[in-house]
Amino acid sequence: HSMLPRHVQRLGRDWITHWNGSQILALNSPVSSCMRWAGHFPPWASFPLPIPADFSASWRLPPFLGPWRQFQNSNWHLDNYTQSCCFHLPNPSMKSEGEEPLTKKRRLSGQHDTSTPEEETNFSNEKEASCRSVAQNEEKHSSKKGTIKRHWEYFCQQSRTMKISENKESDQSNKESEAAFDFTVMSYNILSQNLLEDNSHLYKHCRQRLLFWTYRFPNILQEIKQLDADVLCLQEVQEDHYRTEIKSSLESLGYHCEYKMRTGRKPDGCAICFKTSKFSLISSNPVEFFRRDIPLLDRDNVGLVLLLQPRFHCKTNAAICVANTHLLYNPRRGDIKLTQLAMLLAEIASVAPQKDGSFCPIIICGDFNSVPGSPLYRFIREGKLNYEGLAIGKVSGQEQFPRGQRILSIPIWPKKLGISQNCVYEIKRQQKEENAGEKLEAAKLDNTQEIVVASEKMSSKLRHHFKLSSVYSHYLPETGVPEVTTCHSRSAVTVDYIFYSAANDDTAAQPGAEDSFHGGLKLLGRLALLTEKDLWTVNGLPNENNSSDHLPLLAEFRLIER
Numbered sequence: 001h002s003m004l005p006r007h008v009q010r011l012g013r014d015w016i017t018h019w020n021g022s023q024i025l026a027l028n029s030p031v032s033s034c035m036r037w038a039g040h041f042p043p044w045a046s047f048p049l050p051i052p053a054d055f056s057a058s059w060r061l062p063p064f065l066g067p068w069r070q071f072q073n074s075n076w077h078l079d080n081y082t083q084s085c086c087f088h089l090p091n092p093s094m095k096s097e098g099e100e101p102l103t104k105k106r107r108l109s110g111q112h113d114t115s116t117p118e119e120e121t122n123f124s125n126e127k128e129a130s131c132r133s134v135a136q137n138e139e140k141h142s143s144k145k146g147t148i149k150r151h152w153e154y155f156c157q158q159s160r161t162m163k164i165s166e167n168k169e170s171d172q173s174n175k176e177s178e179a180a181f182d183f184t185v186m187s188y189n190i191l192s193q194n195l196l197e198d199n200s201h202l203y204k205h206c207r208q209r210l211l212f213w214t215y216r217f218p219n220i221l222q223e224i225k226q227l228d229a230d231v232l233c234l235q236e237v238q239e240d241h242y243r244t245e246i247k248s249s250l251e252s253l254g255y256h257c258e259y260k261m262r263t264g265r266k267p268d269g270c271a272i273c274f275k276t277s278k279f280s281l282i283s284s285n286p287v288e289f290f291r292r293d294i295p296l297l298d299r300d301n302v303g304l305v306l307l308l309q310p311r312f313h314c315k316t317n318a319a320i321c322v323a324n325t326h327l328l329y330n331p332r333r334g335d336i337k338l339t340q341l342a343m344l345l346a347e348i349a350s351v352a353p354q355k356d357g358s359f360c361p362i363i364i365c366g367d368f369n370s371v372p373g374s375p376l377y378r379f380i381r382e383g384k385l386n387y388e389g390l391a392i393g394k395v396s397g398q399e400q401f402p403r404g405q406r407i408l409s410i411p412i413w414p415k416k417l418g419i420s421q422n423c424v425y426e427i428k429r430q431q432k433e434e435n436a437g438e439k440l441e442a443a444k445l446d447n448t449q450e451i452v453v454a455s456e457k458m459s460s461k462l463r464h465h466f467k468l469s470s471v472y473s474h475y476l477p478e479t480g481v482p483e484v485t486t487c488h489s490r491s492a493v494t495v496d497y498i499f500y501s502a503a504n505d506d507t508a509a510q511p512g513a514e515d516s517f518h519g520g521l522k523l524l525g526r527l528a529l530l531t532e533k534d535l536w537t538v539n540g541l542p543n544e545n546n547s548s549d550h551l552p553l554l555a556e557f558r559l560i561e562r
Contacts, residue, residue: 147538147545148530148534148535148537148538150527150528150529150530150551151527151528152525152526152527152528153525153526153527153528154524154525155523155524155525155526156522156524156525156558180558180559180560181310181312181318181558181559181561182524182556182557182558182559183230183231183278183279183310183556183557183559184227184228184229184230184231184554184555184556184557185229185230185231185233185322185363185365185498185554185555185557186224186227186229186231186232186233186552186553186554187233187235187324187365187366187496187497187498187552187553188223188224188232188233188234188235188548188550188552188553189234189235189236189326189367189486189496189548189549189550190220190234190235190236190237190548190550191216191236191542191547191548191549191550192236192237192238192266192267192268193213193216193238193241194238194266194267194268195236195266195268196211196549201489201490202488202489202490202549203488203489203542203549204489205488205489205539205540206539206540206542206543210542210543210544210547211542213241215547216542216547216548217241217245217246217547219545219546219547220547220548221249223546223552224250224253224552225253227527227552227554229554230274230275230278230279231272231273231274231275231279231308231322231363232250232255232271232272232273232274233270233271233272233322233324233365233366234270234271234272234273234324235270235324235325235326235366235367236268236326236367237259237268237269237270237271238267238268239259239261239267239268239269240267242257242259242269242271246271247259250273254275254276254277255273255274255275255276256273256274256276256281257271257272257273258271258272258273258281258284258304258306259271259304260286260287260302260303260304261302262300262301262302263288263290263300263302264290264299264300265300266300269302270302270303270304270324270325270326270366271304271324272304272306272322272324274306274308274322277311278310278311279308279309279310279311279320280308280309280311281306281307281308281309282306282307282308282309282319283306283307283351284304284305284306285304285305285306285307285347285351286302286303286304286305287302287303287304287305287325287343287344287347288302289301289302289303289328289339289340289343291417293416294413294414294416294417296335296336296339296412296413296414297336297339297340297413297417299328299333299336299340301325301326301327301328301340302325302326303323303324303325303326303340303343303344303347303366304323304324304325305321305322305323305324305344305347305348305351306321306322306323307319307320307321307351307352307360308320308321308322310559318360318519318559318561319354319360320360320361320362320363320559321348321351321352321359321360321361321362321363322362322363322365323344323347323348323362323363323364323365323366324364324365324366325340325344325364325365325366325367325368326366326367326369327340327341327366327367327368327369327370328340328369329369331369331393331396331398331399331402331403331404332392332393332402332403332404333392333404334375334376334390334391334392334393334394334395334396334404334408335392335395335408335409335412335413337368337369337370337376337395337396338376338379338385338387338395338408338412338462339412339413339417341368341376341379341380341423342413342419342423342462343417343419344364345423345424345464345466346419346423346424346425348362348364348466349423349424349425349464349465349466350424350425359465359466359501360519361500361501361519361520361521361559362466362468362500362501363498363499363500363501363521363557364380364468364497364498364499364500365497365498365499365553366496366497367495367496367550368380368396368495368496368497369396369398369495370395370396370397370398370495371396371397371398371493371494371495372397372474372475372482372494373397374394374395374396374397374398375387375390375394375395375396375397376395376396376397377397377497379462379464380464380468380497380499381468381469381470381499383463383464383465383466383467383468384461384462384463384464385461385462385463386460386461386462387408387410387412387460387461387462388410388460389407390407390408391404391405391406391407391408392404392405392406392407392408393405393406395408398493398495408460410459410460411459411460412462421459421461421462421463422462422463422464422465423462423463423464423465424465466501467501467502468499468500468501468502469499469500469501469502469506469523470497470498470499471497471498471499471500471523471526471553471555472494472497472498472526472529472553474494476531481531481533482494482531482532483529483530483531484529484530484531484532484535484551485529485550485551485553486541486549486550486551487532487535487536487540487541487549488540488541488549489540492532492535492540494529496550496551496553497553498553498555500521500523500555500557501520501521502520502521502522502523503519503520503521503522503560504520505522506520506521506522506523519559519560519561520560521557521558521559521560522557522558522560523555523556523557524556524557524558525555525556526553526554526555526556527552527553527554527555529551529553530551
């Protein structure tokens, strides 16, 4: 091969052909085993899994390789060479050393690729976006090969000021003053290294060096630095990496970190980190979903609920409740997913109440392993779910043809869990009587809950008391193409969310939700998500620049304290 022209030698580094389904022919490669896919093949092309083959002993130069100029100008097709051979040149929008995925299996429903190629546009002055207008014609693909540019979508003018502002009303009464506090929240599943290695079949499209933690962590940390969120909700945080690298790195960026590890053999967990310049910690409340005495709850997933105090002065003590979780993945165990969610909501309900009986603003982040429109998703958004006759495999909507056909039992979880169908902790009579000074108040609350519990013994209706909206709409408004938050060899779907309790004047507030919040949150903007087609232009996830199989979600809120 040293006799080949230099242009051909250079081009040969990215050539690979598949011959008769078993032999691999590679040009200008000294190694005997070649596993590299180059270029972006069209959806009609189907490639078998490359098989390592020893071709160093003898190989023939393909007959179409003549003088370079003749080859460069010729209009050739590889089918003329052999019908069983597939060959593609690298796509200019990708890095030349990038790999393409194998034909991807679509097990999950509702997220089909119907999008069309998007044109590159210039990304100009974001801050001039008008109120409630979504930024249009933004640049998605940056000039750097192998990267995709995500843009901000704004819903209110003058967002991203990150400053405290006080607005006094124009009438004579100074009592009706309103203080606004802007802050950003990120939810990010950073992909535990242990889980990556245990599920290597999901990452066959990736080059091996991109999957090492020593390569991935600097990329993840750089993303966190660039996005600079005030609150981080991280999932799949591996305990040894958290202890040795992640915690100290985030603390050097001005974060205080709280962490809850899973209770089983898998050494990852959830972390909530917040900028100490923006918040102080009121309380940290871990939630363990495993219960030894309840057979249903035999999984080791966890959650974490923080109560944070914003660092600004106002008439009353404002607080924000931030929750983070990673629910069970198994698509066939919707009963466990719903019970885990109920346990998280019950903890939030015990942490978020204020002195006047209302709830403080709430933000719930995490990987819920459920798709938009699924019964579990609708329960979070709508605050109610009638699960009578619902198949256990349809709760999360992860599978187009669910394998779990058993119907959910009524009730889903046993009474000894201590959580009602309204997703609140039940008050025991003996606990009520422990404090004589609060006996009357506790009796009123207990009597109310006893009535509720009695009426829901055989009810198939779940409820929660929160008015929650989703930061993301999950579909592109112009085309209806689904957004995705995770993309690997098996699937590309939305499973990550940021839910929040909307203020009365927030455009995302849902009608009919219970208005029991003190003040509220107004969504100012969000970092746009991408489609599956967008992500495969950079070889899916993880890739050279994005080192998790999930995208970070980022939103900016304004806390309104009246």
